[in-house]
Amino acid sequence: MEAIMEVKKQNALERFVEKTRALFARESDPEKRWTQLAPALAELLADPEVKAASKHWPDCVPRDGRAENLLFYEDPDFGFAVNGLTKGEARQGNGGRARIHDHAHIYTLYGVLDGHERVERYDRLDDRSKPDYAVIKKASDVLVGPGEIDLVRPYEIHTEVTVGERTVAIIIRSQKGGGFNQGRYNPEKNEYYESLGPRQTPVEMFGNR
Numbered sequence: 001m002e003a004i005m006e007v008k009k010q011n012a013l014e015r016f017v018e019k020t021r022a023l024f025a026r027e028s029d030p031e032k033r034w035t036q037l038a039p040a041l042a043e044l045l046a047d048p049e050v051k052a053a054s055k056h057w058p059d060c061v062p063r064d065g066r067a068e069n070l071l072f073y074e075d076p077d078f079g080f081a082v083n084g085l086t087k088g089e090a091r092q093g094n095g096g097r098a099r100i101h102d103h104a105h106i107y108t109l110y111g112v113l114d115g116h117e118r119v120e121r122y123d124r125l126d127d128r129s130k131p132d133y134a135v136i137k138k139a140s141d142v143l144v145g146p147g148e149i150d151l152v153r154p155y156e157i158h159t160e161v162t163v164g165e166r167t168v169a170i171i172i173r174s175q176k177g178g179g180f181n182q183g184r185y186n187p188e189k190n191e192y193y194e195s196l197g198p199r200q201t202p203v204e205m206f207g208n209r
């Protein structure tokens with residue numbers, strides 16, 4: 001009798017996770033890990049099945065002062081997380097601006113999968129000696145589109161601004177967000193405060209085809 005072997009093809013998320021785990025297993029230095037991870041994310045962003053699936057991902061909706069991220073994967077050993085961020089109709093109003101923030105102690109790779117948006121980066125100018133006070137100044141303002149990847153190091157200050165179209169990002173974080181405070185900045189009043197990061201909504205990346 002002939003054995004019938006079914007070979008299950010890895011999907012793009014599984015390939016990404018495998019590559020990331022291999023990199024993290026051989027490299028423990030965070031700066032090296034996160035600069036070397038970009039090509040694997042670029043491959044994930046270039047996968048046509050991922051882009052097709054993303055058309056069906058639900059809109060992320062900010063609620064009760066918290067943003068929302070889709071959670072596709074959290075690694076049981078290394079702790080990194082794969083998030084989706086969709087900005088649909090609800091995010092186009094109000095100037096389309098997310099709050100200016102940092103990601104606290106974690107590293108983040110922010111990759112645009114679909115649509116365009118602006119990424120603003122800020123420098124911090126004060127000496128951090130006052131708890132509720134921060135002076136920041138815009139350092140860059142860049143229009144980004146599909147395939148572009150931004151490395152956000154710990155405590156780097158930034159925001160995204162929509163430009164009137166649905167945008168989808170895949171975000172890789174060194175630790176799942178939502179369980180710790182992140183910095184928030186109001187440059188008009190030189191205010192600084194901290195609050196919890198995005199709610200994590202588990203979603204199957206390829207669940208709705």
Ligand SMILES: [Fe+2]
Nearest residue numbers: 101102103158
């Ligand atoms: Fe961010």
